[in-house]
Amino acid sequence: MTTPVDELSVLLKSLSSDLRVYVGAGRLRSTGGSGGLTQAVAEEVHALVVELYEGYWHRYAYGTDGPASAPQIEMSLYPKSAAEATALLGELASASLLFPEFAFMDSAEAKSIAARVVGSLGPGARWWSNRDDLSVDTVTSCSIDTFVIGSDGDRFALLIQVGDD
Incomplete structure (x- = not known):
């Protein structure tokens, strides 16, 4: 039987692109303290960023400090509406930030899948x-x-x- 987390993972995986667009999905890990939702999501971002840094992107790092810490990421969380999240998911999945003319996938398809991702978390989700x-x-x-x-x-x-230029 397929779970909602599995379905979300499959949808997100279809938006990924080797060495450019990475995804993650699952159940939030407990923050183990008094941290709220923003701390938990910042820790999920941090976990993926560290994985990417250690696995490939460290060779393109412009400093020696490494990726941002979870608290730094939490301070960089700008709220988005569901519509803004859908548009941004579609944009990031479909074209290069550095070279927008370089397409990873059809933008209409990316936006359609992005809408399904946003919809699968429901109307109460925060972005x-x-x-x-x-x-x-x-x-x-x-x-x-x-x-x-x-x-x-x-x-x-x-x-x-x-990306790196």
């Missing part, structure tokens, strides 16, 4: 990104990255695009 209206708070130590993460308080969905 964030490290991109606000004017800038992006990089979290990977690479030239460019943007993530979007959402949670219904139990499950999470995360997509991040990383």
Whole structure:
């Protein structure tokens, strides 16, 4: 039997692209303290960023500090509406942040899958990104990255695009 987490993982995996767009989904880990939802989602972002850094992206890091810590990521969480999250998921999955003319997948297909991801977490889910209206708070130590993460308080969905110029 397929669980909601499995379905979410499959949807997100279809939005990933080798060495550029990475995804994660599952049940939120307990923060073990008084931390709330933003701390829990920041820790999920941090876990994926560390995995990416250690596995491949460390060679493109512009500093020696490594990726942002979970508290730094938590401070970089800008709230997004479900519509904004859908658009951003579709954008990040479909085209390069550095070279927008380079497509990873059809943008209409990406947006359709993104809408299913957002819908699967439900109308009560909260969404964030490290991109606000004017800038992006990089979290990977690479030239460019943007993530979007959402949670219904139990499950999470995360997509991040990383690039280097």
